[in-house]
Amino acid sequence: MNADDELCLCFHVTRRKVENFLRIERVRAPSELSECGGAGTGCGWCRPFLKKLWEASRSAGQAELPGADAYAAGRGDHVRGGAGTPPPGATPLA
DSSP, X not given: OOTXXXXXXXXXXXXXXXXXXXXXXXXXXXXXXXXXXXXXXXXXXXXXXXXXXXXXXXXXXXXXXXXXXXXXXXXXXXHHTTSOOOOTTOOOOO
């Protein structure tokens, strides 16, 4: 996933925005990332990936995330499987 790809497809929050938020706000817990444009508060698909970014920020490492196409397809499976409901205006399912 590139920096400008959407990490939270429900609220159109990019990976770059999350990483900058982590760096500037010095987030203490992954749940605080909801303050970054609502990330993680929609269908829930991005929550494990937000946690990976948070963990990487704590150790000065890099988080391994899937490519944008695979990520969007995984979200589609997640939502179609009944695990979450995107809000109105969210990126359509892949």
